[in-house]
Structure formats: structure tokens, C-alpha cells
Amino acid sequence: MTELRFYDTLRRDKVAFAPIDPARVRMYVCGPTVYDYAHIGNARPILVFDVLFRLLRHVYGADHVTYVRNITDVDDKINARAAERGITIRQLTEETNAVFQDDVKALGALAPTVQPRATEHIAEMIAIIERLIASGHAYAAQGHVLFSVPSMADYGKLSRRSLDEMIAGARVDVASYKKDEMDFVLWKPSSAAEPGWDSPWGRGRPGWHIECSAMSWKHLGETFDIHGGGVDLVFPHHENEIAQSCCAFDRPVMANVWMHNGFLQVEGDKMSKSLGNFVTIHELLHGTSFGGRSWPGAVLRLAMLRTHYRQPIDWTAKALEEAESALRRFHQAAGSPDGAPSEQLVAALADDLNTPAALAELHALRAAGKADRLAASLALLGLWTPQLYRAEIDPAFAAKVDALIAARLDARKAKNWAESDRLRDELVALGVAIKDGKDGTSWEMKR
RNA sequence: GCGCCCGUAGCUCAACUGAUAGAGCACCAGACUACAGAUCUGGGGGUCAGAGGUUCAGAUCCUUUCGGGCGCGCCA
Incomplete structure (x- = not known):
């Protein structure tokens, strides 16, 4: 044990x-x-x-x-x-x-x-x-x-x-x-x-x-x-x-x-109503007063776990942006969450809840391409939120997207850039972000 | 003032029980791209807050100074 x-x-x-x-x-x-x-x-x-x-x-x-x-x-x-x-x-x-x-x-x-x-x-x-x-x-x-x-x-x-x-x-x-x-x-x-x-x-x-x-x-x-x-x-x-x-x-x-x-500060200052930097969980989730936008709960969670729990933490919009970026990358590289989490990740947590070390292990899993381990490790930390970054798409919608991508590829082969751009714009209008890579074109829902 | 916690790359943090200080982000350069993004590869960057001490060897242990946080007020 x-x-x-x-x-x-x-x-x-x-x-x-x-x-x-x-x-x-x-x-x-x-x-x-x-x-x-x-x-x-x-x-x-x-x-x-x-x-x-x-x-x-x-x-x-x-x-x-x-x-x-x-x-x-x-x-x-x-x-x-x-x-x-x-x-x-x-x-x-x-x-x-x-x-x-x-x-x-x-x-x-x-x-x-x-x-x-x-x-x-x-x-x-x-x-x-x-x-x-x-x-x-x-x-x-x-x-x-x-x-x-x-x-x-x-x-x-x-x-x-x-x-x-x-x-x-x-x-x-x-x-x-x-x-x-x-x-x-x-x-x-x-x-x-x-x-x-x-x-x-x-x-x-x-x-x-x-x-x-x-x-x-x-x-x-x-x-x-x-x-x-x-x-x-x-x-x-x-x-x-x-x-x-x-x-x-x-x-x-x-x-x-x-x-x-440990305690929390906001943008380097003690949080207090008189300083006007008092921020509620509800406002972060649903309002726009912190960093000009609302933030998914999983982003707030990851941002909180970047700092070891006994250290003072400085709550900043920049940290939230970094957390979101990392969370998206994790999910793009993740596989199935049903298996066992990384033993190194468990060992990091077992050592006085060393979440910064646990996050370093998530990065390592991603770099090593261990998709299932990564997903299971995210799940152990309560960070597995595929609905955020790997939207479950209904098949009809996916077929439509695939058809548009195929049409765009044809246009590009024919060097018809105007048509290619038009099709991409149409995809963007559907909320889809496309990525042209070595192994063809992939896509995902924009947040 | 007293008690407790903490000071490691630009930023957030690892390195616990002593042995060439690591990761992510950011930055820079390549690769891939019609462009861009995303992705991949590589790179620069640190007198481990300062000073003493113990030791063959200290970011790590001890003392001390400085700096920050919290408590001593029914504010998490």
C-alpha cells in the first residue's frame, strides 16, 4: 500500500x-x-x-x-x-x-x-x-x-x-x-x-x-x-x-x-472588500469581473492546485489563463480515463499532497504520449472534464463537419484558396477549429 | 511585540531522509504551414534572499540578519 x-x-x-x-x-x-x-x-x-x-x-x-x-x-x-x-x-x-x-x-x-x-x-x-x-x-x-x-x-x-x-x-x-x-x-x-x-x-x-x-x-x-x-x-x-x-x-x-x-492573495494584495479585489467563486464561474471573462470550474481547480497547499497562493488572471492552456493540452492528449492513474502522480500526492509535483507528472505523461494514464491521472485529481475540450458531438454534426473538411481539402488541392477560405469560415461559424497537420486535418470545438 | 509558515530561473513551483539544481508557462530559433494557429525539435536564462557554522560534500541540517504571509479581534 x-x-x-x-x-x-x-x-x-x-x-x-x-x-x-x-x-x-x-x-x-x-x-x-x-x-x-x-x-x-x-x-x-x-x-x-x-x-x-x-x-x-x-x-x-x-x-x-x-x-x-x-x-x-x-x-x-x-x-x-x-x-x-x-x-x-x-x-x-x-x-x-x-x-x-x-x-x-x-x-x-x-x-x-x-x-x-x-x-x-x-x-x-x-x-x-x-x-x-x-x-x-x-x-x-x-x-x-x-x-x-x-x-x-x-x-x-x-x-x-x-x-x-x-x-x-x-x-x-x-x-x-x-x-x-x-x-x-x-x-x-x-x-x-x-x-x-x-x-x-x-x-x-x-x-x-x-x-x-x-x-x-x-x-x-x-x-x-x-x-x-x-x-x-x-x-x-x-x-x-x-x-x-x-x-x-x-x-x-x-x-x-x-x-x-495557506492563505490566498489576489493579484499580490490581501483580498478585502475595501480594496475592491474581493472575488467570489460564483463571480469567477458566471461573471466577467475577474480577467474580463468567466472561467470553467476545472480551470479554477487547476489554478488552485498549481501551488502547494501550505504555501500562500497569489490568485491572478494570468495564472488562470495558464491553467486553461495546460488543461486544454492535457485533454487533447488524453485517452480513456478508466485505467489506473500514474504511480508517480499518486506518490506525489502521497507526499503531503504535492500537487505541483503531480502536475509536473501530468506534463510528463503528455510528453510521453501515455494517453490513458494521463486521462486516469486527470480523473484522480478531479480534473477530467472532457466535455469542456473534447465536446461530445452528435454524429450528424460530425458528418457535416467532415464533409466540409473534405470539400476544403479538395479546394486546396485545386489551389482554389478562395473556396478553401470560405469553407474554413463556414466551419468557424459552426464553432469548429480546424488544424492542418502531417496526418491530415483534425478539428475540435472551440471553447 | 509574541507565535507559526515561507523566501529556488521573468512567472508558478519541484528537488523531503545532504553528493553535477529540474518541470511547466513565458521568451528566442528552427521544422511543419498558401498564411496563421496548433503541434514537434532545439536554445538562452539561477552567486538556491544575505551571512556564519557542522560536514569529505549543504538548496537541503544548525544559528543569525533581511523580506513576505497569517494568527494573537468569533473576517477562510
Whole structure:
């Protein structure tokens, strides 16, 4: 079996991957908070961990990998946005989630095994909070429940920061109900206007981090194999997830491997609404504001995979053009995707998802004329999109094209260039691009 | 300020556990083309951010400086 090695944020090193149960490899990735269109930065973990999911399925078998990616549908940003737009929270989260699902599908991401929603796991959240209170790791105060950070000896090990450092750097006023300024909210009270659920501490709603502890527990168990997300989540989100889960279940680890993708910039700048370079997945797929045109999902996907997932990535129109050019060439050289992918490509991915090396292998396969290997390798990466560049043409249309090409060849033999050009123009009008080569004339659909 | 990640050809990145630094794109020149595109062949291009150290040997390991990113604010 292929040996997999992944960089573990907790150990700051690449480590050999050994699933707890090879018959059921379990991974959890923090999904979107559904209050607005997902931007291209949100797409990075989706794509990175989709490649990981595909790799694990390839190595352990498609039925032996469980991938959980949550939908966060309770959050104060959601409440604010719904109020702003004058719609219900449910309407907002349903609408936003539908767009998100369309977006990631267009990017070629497989559906995760489970996409749990936070609002459907309130009972699990309450159960975890009760365990934490019972074991002295949490306390209720003024309708809130807080996690007691000093109660956990090794708090901070994921982000490698000591409590002293954090306290020294703290800039926020400490709420009066906190026993320690580092304590964070597990549950907070809701006003009548805010969404809320009955709990032992009154009507309220969950804090930010508890949802992931609840959903990963429900769907993957107390300890599982891989937990992923963006680097920005290392602290405080993942640090606090670890605190909640490890203390609630009295376990030394929550997940055996913690993987984090790097950040994204747009044309060299931090992406922000104030800079006007904020770009959504939806706009890239359907609009024309980035690079003056829309882009197929597979192009966005290839552009994202050119950069190793832990490196910062600079999102540029030039990179998209290069990705499209490469993708077209791959498909023109590709054969049938039904066979086995390149072993070198699998080895590249097995080495901490080295997608740049995997892409180099795609180029090598193309250069070597290994058409079927190339197609199967594209498929493994989720880049096999023949409909884009090898349009399935109906036979009648193809016959018409062939007839026009034959007529054009006759005209050219007769040195009747005017007629030849006219026939070529007619083909162009049909959306066909012709190529005169050594072995006759071939053609393809223009994009 | 503190913590973490990262600096390799014009651009995006390989080279992991040390041994003449590689690929794609871009560029240049040929081939093929009525022309062009596409394709094929070949080519130029790098004091591996800088400086020390360990070593027979360092892009790779250690120290340090400089530069960039992220976190320390419920912004992926």
C-alpha cells in the first residue's frame, strides 16, 4: 500500500499516516458559515481537502473513507445579515447553502460523505457542555457557559503559544462573568429576537467552536484521523475544539493529524472588500469581473492546485489563463480515463499532497504520449472534464463537419484558396477549429 | 511585540531522509504551414534572499540578519 505522509500542524513535521481503522478512514474539515457567497479564499480548503479525500479513496477504497464537512447555519453574522435583508435566518442559510453547493460542484469537488448542520446538533453540543461542566472544565455564569482554559494543562499546544504570551497580547476588555480572561464561550443567552434553543442554562445559542466538536463527535467519534481547515483557524478555533473534545471525552488527542492550507492573495494584495479585489467563486464561474471573462470550474481547480497547499497562493488572471492552456493540452492528449492513474502522480500526492509535483507528472505523461494514464491521472485529481475540450458531438454534426473538411481539402488541392477560405469560415461559424497537420486535418470545438 | 509558515530561473513551483539544481508557462530559433494557429525539435536564462557554522560534500541540517504571509479581534 502507498505510504502517505502529511504535515501535521501539531507536531510541525511530516509524519507517516496510519489510520485508526483502515476500513474507515475519518476526516473532518471546517465548512462555510452560510451568510454570503463563498469567495475564492473559501474555495482553497474545499479543493485541497477534496484532493485529499480522493487520494484517501484511491488508497483505502472509495467505501472506506468518511469525509465530514459541516455547514455552519447558526452564527451572529447570519443573524445580522438576515435582519439587514429582511428575510428569515432559515431563508438566508438555505439560499446561501444552495449557491455554495452549486459552486463547489462546479469546482469538481466530490460531495463529502456527510454535510452536517450546526442547528441539527444542538443536543450534542449541550451534551458536551454538560460533560465539561461535570468534569470541572467549564462553568455557567450569567446565562453563559464558559470553558475554563486554566483547567487544561496543555492548552495552546496546537498554536504553540503559552498562556502568558496570550494574556500579554490580549487587547480586548474582559467580560465580567469570565473567571479567567482566556476563557471562551461555549453557550450564550439569546434575546427574544435572536435564534435560541432551550438548555439547562436557559434559552440560548452555541459559541463559535462547540459546533465542530459536536459534529465531529457525532459523525466520526471521540478521536478520528484527520482534521483540516485554513491556517487562520489554528487559533483560536481549532485550539478550542481540541480543548472541548479532549476534555469532554478525556482523550489525549482529538484528531491524529491536523492539516492547514495557506492563505490566498489576489493579484499580490490581501483580498478585502475595501480594496475592491474581493472575488467570489460564483463571480469567477458566471461573471466577467475577474480577467474580463468567466472561467470553467476545472480551470479554477487547476489554478488552485498549481501551488502547494501550505504555501500562500497569489490568485491572478494570468495564472488562470495558464491553467486553461495546460488543461486544454492535457485533454487533447488524453485517452480513456478508466485505467489506473500514474504511480508517480499518486506518490506525489502521497507526499503531503504535492500537487505541483503531480502536475509536473501530468506534463510528463503528455510528453510521453501515455494517453490513458494521463486521462486516469486527470480523473484522480478531479480534473477530467472532457466535455469542456473534447465536446461530445452528435454524429450528424460530425458528418457535416467532415464533409466540409473534405470539400476544403479538395479546394486546396485545386489551389482554389478562395473556396478553401470560405469553407474554413463556414466551419468557424459552426464553432469548429480546424488544424492542418502531417496526418491530415483534425478539428475540435472551440471553447 | 509574541507565535507559526515561507523566501529556488521573468512567472508558478519541484528537488523531503545532504553528493553535477529540474518541470511547466513565458521568451528566442528552427521544422511543419498558401498564411496563421496548433503541434514537434532545439536554445538562452539561477552567486538556491544575505551571512556564519557542522560536514569529505549543504538548496537541503544548525544559528543569525533581511523580506513576505497569517494568527494573537468569533473576517477562510
